[in-house]
Amino acid sequence: MIAANTPASVDGPTDGPGGKKSKTTFVRALNDALDLGMERFPEMFLIGEDIAEMGGDFSVTKGLWAKYGQERVRDTPLSEAAIVGTCVGSSMVGMRPVAEIMFADFVGECYDQIVNTAAKMHYMFDGQFKAPLVIRTACGGGFGGGPHHSQSVEGWFMNVPGIVIVAPSNPADAKGLLLSSIESDDPVLFLEHKALYRARGEVPGGYHTTPLGRASVARQGTDVTVVATMRMVPMALTAAEEAAKEGVSVEVVDLRTIRPYDAATILESVAKTGRVVVANEAPKTGGLGAELSARIHEECFAELLGPVVRVDGLDTPIPFSVPLEEVVLPDEADISAAIGEAMRNSR
């Protein structure tokens, strides 16, 4: 199935060789990263449901089957545990598999392989095996996908030592982080927010990596720090522009890697601004916002001018009907309100 309101095309300008930047979509950037990875690493292969001839539900693997053949771009039955199991086993013997789990909501079907096998492999056998695999999956709401095609699953994995959670917010990072994930010797859960697939941006041409475990400061500011992930980043940037009109200077930190996350960049920003908003689309309780808020309070209490304000999804499943979904998911207005609250509720 392809949801009516989701991106389906990777057509558009390709990256020029020699590091020339060009404007392209998030999907195209991911597609280029996979292509460049496949070219560079003979031990890399792609595996997933209808990723070959069809190119995946969101066209991220479009054209790669024709270019690399069915041994390296491999369709599977609806068997998520076997997909990830195939990745784990092959990575144990030196392959670099990249799986596509069509929707993040389906990771329950392979949760055990990710959490109990891939993530613990290196530890429980004390370094005798590595699991250099990537699990790409489309997450997030905002398109009427309903309860089983819209979830943000990072919280399900945040409590799992050994897994790397990557969450790009723009095309350049999507490309650079995916290539870094392919290079990584640790298992990576690579989250692709569906609402970002059509986003366009400047992307460096050629092989280009973005370091894992490092946040980026997407916008400099001095009054409030907004730490955001994925779709919340462009929303935070919009909210920051609005705040600037009111004379409030907002710094936006794009976390990019959710686990292990870059505490240093966050704490440095908080030390500068003293006020923090943490924006994440997943449900509030026990989520990323809770973790970051606790950490900031633990390590920066003296520098804080007020309590950390969280912007999250509501603690509900995601409803189908669009106005209901809008109630449940956070947006620019929620971030703006949180910035306002952080400014008001401070010393």
Added chain:
Amino acid sequence: MDLAMMLDLYRDMWLIRAFELGLEREFKQGNVPGMLHTGLGQEATQAALAAHLEASDCFFPDHRCHGINVLAQQRHGGDGERIMAELFGRATGVCSGKGGSLHSADPAVGNFGCNAVEGAYMATVLGVALASKLREEPAVACAIIGDGTCGRGEFHESLNMAAIWDLPVLYACLNNGYAIMTPVGQGHASADIVDLARGYGFPCEQLDGNDIEECYDKIENAVAHIRAGKGPYFLEFKTWRWQAAFAGEFRPESEVKYWKEDHDPILMAGEKLVELGASVEELGVIEKEAREVTEEWISYAKESPMPDLAKATANVYVGWEVAGS
């Protein structure tokens, strides 16, 4: 089977039995932490599998796996005492004491590690097999499973995927009659697991898992099939475990008597060996040597140091350090 080969397998079976008996004693004395699942009663299948798997193959051992883990060490230049030390949680164990009974691995001898979540490695084995196939290596990827494991969804996903991709997987199902206390026929649509496997279209056979000769021959045939690139193979070994359940012995006395006295793999092999010309004394020496080696390994394990505490936070990630307390 000739006398020399039969004696080798008899020696292997006794090593497993002595190892497990010694371990069971130490466990009851409180010297072995955690839980204990022994392979007592299932020695023939383990010995026969170990005899056919090379260091360049891979096996994912089952819950009652100490025996095959030890034999793989013995056959491929490893150290059996490092399996014992792992069970005692010592620094000298194959995983530095971090894995224990249910997560002992040593890739140098083809041991890819048990996974305490039954069934998980039925999915994982596909990847090792696919890598072998893509690299055109004649290696066998073996998943050793129990009857209880076949209740998992991975059973279907794995057999289906191995079939459609013709993967070099050997499924070795040790059907010992019970998943903890649940009889196999109560937990599955058939008490004969091979019935569940037949629909996938690759060769499936059921055999007497306590008959070392039959096990040896059938595994040899299956491994040859796989190495020839003909795809997966499923073997169901009918066997029986000595170990009862946590609640104690629950099986009828007649059943216990049959399997421990009339159909014990070591007693059966011993009778066959005498027929082939071995002396009772010779067989006694094999048993005695196995018990002696076991005691040496137990002493080695007990005298080995506990792991360095820094190991608690080591190897969580390849690319990042995790801070200690």
